[in-house]
Amino acid sequence: MDAFAKALLKSGDTSLSTLLLEHYRELGMSNTEFLIYLQIKSYNDRGISFPQTETIAKAVGLTDNQIFQELHTMIAKRLMQIDTVQQPGQLARDSYDFTLLYEKLAQYVKKAETQAVTSQVENNRETIFNQIETEFGRPLSPIELEMISQWLDEDHYQVEIIRLALKEAVLNQVYSLKYMDRILLNWQKRHLTTPEQIQQERQHRQAQTPTSANKANKGAKKKGLPDIPMFKIGEQPQKPEK
Template identity: 30%
Template sequence: MDYKQLMVSWMEEGTVSIPQLLLSNYHKIGLSESEFVLLLQVYSFIEKGNNFPTPEELSSQMSFSSEECSSILRRLVQNQFISIEEGNSSSGILYEKYSLKPLWAKMAEFVLSESKSENMEKTLLEETDLYTVFEQEFSRPLSPLECETLAMWIDQDEHTVVIIKAALREAVISGKLNFRYIDRILFEWKKNGVKTIEQAKKHGERFRPHQKMQSAAQTVKSDKKTVPFYNWLEQ
């Protein structure tokens, strides 16, 4: 056997690169195994320069009959996994060709949908954790009105979970653990464009010297050390 010639023949056959994303998720976008394999055969023919393989040509590469291939092709077109487009040769002759653009579009939609689902799941977990953190700090279950306020901060005021937790921490440090005080902090932060933890810290640091002077004046006769804080309600 001429192994060198055999290797040349293999190389001349070429290769078909299949996106891993498609290989792992074809069933999630609605493709059956038979439809997926036939799609790969269509893709293979296109890569070799045959843009419109016949059912007989496809059947020659598969265990399906040409009738079965025709039936699968019709389903793929009807379900918008492939499309039939018209082309125009250099000599002006019109011809038909298969296009896999609908397949790639479905894969793109699938990726976006998966990403949104993951983000929604992450957001739900963060919000659930937020309620738990508040209940731990308040040492009691939240009232329906307080739960509604938390939801309003997220949905209407569009505060992130991170920022709400930061405002809660500021209230704890300040010794003013109540929703009105936290709401005031969030209002001040939003008014001043505070959206990150770093911005919140910098915003508070601008008021620390003044607050320290007030705190010192209030504790001149006390030996206890106090934690200076910025009184957001007085602004």
């Protein structure tokens, strides 16, 4: 084994959160502060909880006083803190603690997710407004816009369920939000709370409802009349086998 390989193995590895790497600047951390964090983290990974400022300074190319000032700034920004641990029979020991940094990261992620959800809700709202206006063939009134907002914000109907209610209304040629509201309430009372449940219920209902042609054939059989031929327009009926 050559000298490089030995040095590589001896130095060990430093683990780094990719999430922190991607967002440390959003947390208010400068590039220099992040580099200092990496140096301290590398020593922590080797079991050294409180490396000397002179050691850090040499590694990042700053003076000891500059490192001290950067650490002070990081504490003021609540990116880190210095803990003192006193164990029985031992001298007190200091250690760098970056719990506050990861708390900031957790808050950032939570805020970003909330903003994403809010943005998605607003996009869904605008989309459903436009779809209803398109199907109804007219602009929605302020009262109608408020009713749709109540479906989303107070009743918490899924956007896809509102679309299905719109489809039902259009199929029945009833261009009214009150009619859609009755559909939504009916589904809610029947505990149909997902688009899949509503689709399954619709398919079940259609399977139980005879088609017009089937009704006509049943009536014809009762009267002793021939069956209505079941073929599409443009197709030739098949001759019965002899």
